[in-house]
Amino acid sequence: MNDIKERKARLQQLVADILQEAKAQGASAAEAGVSSDAGLSLNVRMGEPETIEHTRDSGLGVTVYFGQRKGSANTSDLSPEAVRETVRAACNFARYTSEDDCSGLADAGLMATDLPDLDLYHPWEQSVDEAIELAQTCEAAARDQDSRIVNSEGASVDSHAGLHVYGNSHGFISGYPSSRHSMSCAVVGQDGDSMQRDYWYSQSRRHEDLETPEAVGRIAAERTVSRLGARRIATGEAPVLFQADVAVGLLRSFLGAIRGSALYRKASFLLDHLDQRVFPEFVRIHEMPYLPRGLASAAFDSEGVATREQDFVSDGILRSYLLDSYAARKMGMQSTGNAGGVHNLRTTSGSLDLQGLLSKMGRGLLVTELMGQGVNTVTGDYSRGAAGFWVEGGEIQYPVEEITIAGNLKEMMLGLQDIGCDVETRTSVQTGSWLIDHMMIAGK
Amino acid sequence: MSDLIQIAHETLLAPTGLGESDLDRMLGELVGGGIDAADIYFQSSRLESWVLEDGIIKEGSHSIDQGAGIRAISGEKTGFAYSDELHLTPLIDAARAARAITRSGGAGTVKVAGLTSVRQLYQPINPLISLTESEKVELLRRVDAEARKQDSRVKQVMVSLVGTHDVMMVAATDGTLSADVRPLVRLNVHVIVEQGERREQGSSGGGARDSFQFLLDEERALVFAREAVRQALVNLEAVDAPAGTMPVVLGPGWPGVLLHEAVGHGLEGDFNRKGTSAFSGRIGEKVASSSCTVVDDGTLPGRRGSLSVDDEGTESQNTVLIEDGVLKGYLQDKHNARLMGVESTGNGRRESYAHLPLPRMTNTYMLPGSYDPQEIIASVDKGIYAVNFGGGQVDITSGRFVFSASEAYLIEKGKVTTPVKGATLIGNGPEAMMQISMVGNDLALDQGVGVCGKEGQSVPVGVGQPTLRIDELTVGGTGV
Numbered sequence: 003m004n005d006i007k008e009r010k011a012r013l014q015q016l017v018a019d020i021l022q023e024a025k026a027q028g029a030s031a032a033e034a035g036v037s038s039d040a041g042l043s044l045n046v047r048m049g050e051p052e053t054i055e056h057t058r059d060s061g062l063g064v065t066v067y068f069g070q071r072k073g074s075a076n077t078s079d080l081s082p083e084a085v086r087e088t089v090r091a092a093c094n095f096a097r098y099t100s101e102d103d104c105s106g107l108a109d110a111g112l113m114a115t116d117l118p119d120l121d122l123y124h125p126w127e128q129s130v131d132e133a134i135e136l137a138q139t140c141e142a143a144a145r146d147q148d149s150r151i152v153n154s155e156g157a158s159v160d161s162h163a164g165l166h167v168y169g170n171s172h173g174f175i176s177g178y179p180s181s182r183h184s185m186s187c188a189v190v191g192q193d194g195d196s197m198q199r200d201y202w203y204s205q206s207r208r209h210e211d212l213e214t215p216e217a218v219g220r221i222a223a224e225r226t227v228s229r230l231g232a233r234r235i236a237t238g239e240a241p242v243l244f245q246a247d248v249a250v251g252l253l254r255s256f257l258g259a260i261r262g263s264a265l266y267r268k269a270s271f272l273l274d275h276l277d278q279r280v281f282p283e284f285v286r287i288h289e290m291p292y293l294p295r296g297l298a299s300a301a302f303d304s305e306g307v308a309t310r311e312q313d314f315v316s317d318g319i320l321r322s323y324l325l326d327s328y329a330a331r332k333m334g335m336q337s338t339g340n341a342g343g344v345h346n347l348r349t350t351s352g353s354l355d356l357q358g359l360l361s362k363m364g365r366g367l368l369v370t371e372l373m374g375q376g377v378n379t380v381t382g383d384y385s386r387g388a389a390g391f392w393v394e395g396g397e398i399q400y401p402v403e404e405i406t407i408a409g410n411l412k413e414m415m416l417g418l419q420d421i422g423c424d425v426e427t428r429t430s431v432q433t434g435s436w437l438i439d440h441m442m443i444a445g446k
Numbered sequence: 447m448s449d450l451i452q453i454a455h456e457t458l459l460a461p462t463g464l465g466e467s468d469l470d471r472m473l474g475e476l477v478g479g480g481i482d483a484a485d486i487y488f489q490s491s492r493l494e495s496w497v498l499e500d501g502i503i504k505e506g507s508h509s510i511d512q513g514a515g516i517r518a519i520s521g522e523k524t525g526f527a528y529s530d531e532l533h534l535t536p537l538i539d540a541a542r543a544a545r546a547i548t549r550s551g552g553a554g555t556v557k558v559a560g561l562t563s564v565r566q567l568y569q570p571i572n573p574l575i576s577l578t579e580s581e582k583v584e585l586l587r588r589v590d591a592e593a594r595k596q597d598s599r600v601k602q603v604m605v606s607l608v609g610t611h612d613v614m615m616v617a618a619t620d621g622t623l624s625a626d627v628r629p630l631v632r633l634n635v636h637v638i639v640e641q642g643e644r645r646e647q648g649s650s651g652g653g654a655r656d657s658f659q660f661l662l663d664e665e666r667a668l669v670f671a672r673e674a675v676r677q678a679l680v681n682l683e684a685v686d687a688p689a690g691t692m693p694v695v696l697g698p699g700w701p702g703v704l705l706h707e708a709v710g711h712g713l714e715g716d717f718n719r720k721g722t723s724a725f726s727g728r729i730g731e732k733v734a735s736s737s738c739t740v741v742d743d744g745t746l747p748g749r750r751g752s753l754s755v756d757d758e759g760t761e762s763q764n765t766v767l768i769e770d771g772v773l774k775g776y777l778q779d780k781h782n783a784r785l786m787g788v789e790s791t792g793n794g795r796r797e798s799y800a801h802l803p804l805p806r807m808t809n810t811y812m813l814p815g816s817y818d819p820q821e822i823i824a825s826v827d828k829g830i831y832a833v834n835f836g837g838g839q840v841d842i843t844s845g846r847f848v849f850s851a852s853e854a855y856l857i858e859k860g861k862v863t864t865p866v867k868g869a870t871l872i873g874n875g876p877e878a879m880m881q882i883s884m885v886g887n888d889l890a891l892d893q894g895v896g897v898c899g900k901e902g903q904s905v906p907v908g909v910g911q912p913t914l915r916i917d918e919l920t921v922g923g924t925g926v
Contacts (some may be wrong), residue, residue, distance in 0.1 A: 055526040408922050
């Protein structure tokens with residue numbers, strides 16, 4: 003623990019030096035971030051270790067302002083010469099960029115002053131052999147689960163721990179250590195001519211919070227086998243239930259549309275929708291930056307602005323955009339502490355689990371996988387490849403693949419019937435399964 | 447010593463006082479004791495990017511990334527470690543960490559030798575200094591002005607200019623010593639147009655392994671601006687795309703992303719060694735209609751996806767993947783080639799020194815056929831003509847792929863008619879390839895903006911194809 007405190011002090015000093023150097027080179031304001039991370043990534047396949055990677059990454063990024071002109075530079079080399087050269091490069095760029103009224107550091111009054119320990123640092127003291135054994139257990143659980151599991155892409159264990167420090171010339175300098183561990187497994191199933199692959203993973207700040215290797219392997223195998231014999235369905239309209247892990251993608255698309263950078267460019271289908279209904283009344287979407295061990299917990303954003311508990315949507319009404327200080331100034335508003343993204347987002351969840359939602363839907367499509375990039379944030383047009391299951395009478399009938407689902411996000415959001423209590427917790431944006439009243443399905 | 451190796455020495459080794467004997471010593475740590483192969487990859491990469499938005503130069507940034515990655519292979523096992531410090535001690539530490547996949551220590555000697563003459567597909571230049579900063583800024587402003595003057599409905603123009611100067615050197619226990627200097631430039635234009643309440647977007651861009659002058663030649667940058675606006679205006683008129691299975695005609699050039707997704711990934715050596723691809727074990731079988739010949743060609747001079755040597759020091763090749771519909775070969779790096787008992791095809795690529803090499807595509811395209819493109823369109827009674835795409839994705843095990851159109855039209859009674867909103871096309875690789883019934887005589891390659899992602903690693907690639915007709919493909923619109 004002393005070691006990490008020492009390293010943190012060293013990185014804080016480095017940030018202070020960078021800011022000092024920027025000032026010495028004539029910058030009127032500057033900000034810098036430094037990070038350093040080390041870890042182990044390994045993969046076991048068919049029972050044998052396949053790749054063992056020792057990772058060690060460090061980097062610094064600096065942005066300087068000469069009045070309203072801005073320049074930035076970054077490097078993986080933290081030596082004093084490289085730092086000076088990097089600051090010089092940033093200052094050089096600031097000579098050629100334009101005056102921009104909205105550019106600059108975040109307002110000094112918004113800097114975080116309350117910096118609680120969010121319990122994000124739990125390094126995993128394990129040997130390479132122990133990690134290999136864990137991955138082997140995980141993969142074996144998947145391969146032993148069902149005789150139709152005929153091949154494997156393997157099981158992986160990843161563990162990383164590091165430090166991040168940010169500072170700016172308002173006098174704000176702060177940083178914190180964090181860790182992140184994950185375990186995943188992907189296997190191939192075969193039944194006759196049908197070959198399918200699927201995976202499962204678990205991720206957390208503390209390795210004790212990971213699902214057991216047996217559970218990860220078993221779920222990966224169950225998901226794979228359940229897809230065997232998938233067929234296409236006829237083109238037509240139907241209700242669609244997005245399983246929690248893919249519903250997260252819909253929530254992210256919504257966030258993309260209320261992000262300041264999309265709004266000031268008029269590149270969002272939610273332009274001018276503040277205080278308007280965008281979801282049914284039961285929906286609340288709120289941010290919780292201070293969750294202990296949360297995957298996206300942080301007391302300050304990437305500009306040093308204090309993060310806050312806030313609602314983006316309540317009673318189905320859009321209450322706030324998602325802004326950093328640049329976008330906020332562009333729009334005559336104030337930063338919402340979201341430079342760099344959101345910090346643990348959660349939606350309302352109802353009382354029904356996935357089975358309950360299937361019953362509620364009755365007849366329709368359960369989507370468990372989405373493919374491709376067919377989301378247009380400017381228009382809300384949505385058309386993506388999908389796989390999942392056809393549902394009749396609230397029961398899964400057979401697996402479905404090679405179809406697309408299409409609609410418009412604005413209508414899909416308003417057509418949201420329910421959100422399940424089966425909340426996906428492995429991501430920084432969390433929600434349960436989403437039942438949408440209807441979408442166009444293209445198949446045979 | 448060849449010129450390239452000389453440059454790489456001066457850029458990568460000399461600044462920290464590393465020399466030939468240190469290379470030999472590091473490799474010496476990596477031989478013997480059950481290690482079959484090992485390599486050290488040194489890299490220095492400088493990237494510069496500029497962004498124009500709202501008519502002003504909003505951002506300029508510079509990035510320096512350098513280090514060395516060390517890999518040791520024993521059977522199917524790979525150990526890997528890297529260091530961003532190009533000093534002997536951390537490099538020896540990394541070598542020992544990488545070789546820890548076997549229990550015994552290393553004790554051997556390796557003598558590397560550079561290829562005497564490597565065919566160079568691009569000049570070993572630093573593109574970042576090919577224009578002055580003022581000239582780069584001026585280029586961005588001209589592109590912005592060109593886009594805005596096309597039409598008063600243009601409301602937003604974003605232009606980005608990126609240049610990379612990449613110097614690499616790889617030394618391996620098989621005696622390989624190879625180096626490359628890889629310039630890469632790219633310009634992208636993105637516009638938003640507005641008409642009443644309706645807003646749409648369009649984008650275009652291009653680049654090459656060349657200096658920034660490439661973007662000025664033939665007014666290329668201005669052509670991209672005009673093209674982005676044209677595409678956005680077409681989308682203002684677009685109606686809902688139909689939903690269902692129908693004939694699809696794909697235009698020449700960038701729609702070749704179809705081949706990248708439907709064929710290319712499934713033919714990468716790693717998936718086929720493991721037997722997880724829909725194409726596994728099918729060499730010699732018919733996997734596409736007889737009119738299809740598909741190649742992966744890393745040897746095209748100056749192309750974005752081209753490489754004089756790959757990241758393992760193997761000279762790039764023109765590899766035939768499918769010939770007259772019959773599967774001919776896979777794309778190999780050294781590791782998978784050795785395990786499958788074949789030769790590397792020069793497709794071992796990595797995002798950087800901090801990533802492991804994988805079998806990857808370079809420029810993947812279909813050779814031209816005999817049909818006039820107009821004849822192909824005229825053959826369709828009711829279908830879709832898709833000419834521009836966003837990106838794609840493939841599940842190599844089931845063969846399912848998708849790609850999303852950013853510019854497409856209805857074909858009605860043999861004529862291209864109304865534009866339709868971005869529809870996603872979905873199919874199964876081997877099945878869709880069998881459905882290709884007409885191949886045009888108008889082969890075109892893309893303009894040089896492609897990025898391919900695999901296992902979290904991004905590398906620049908190229909695609910291309912002539913106009914072609916797929917008899918049945920599922921179109922994912924909302925209309926009927």
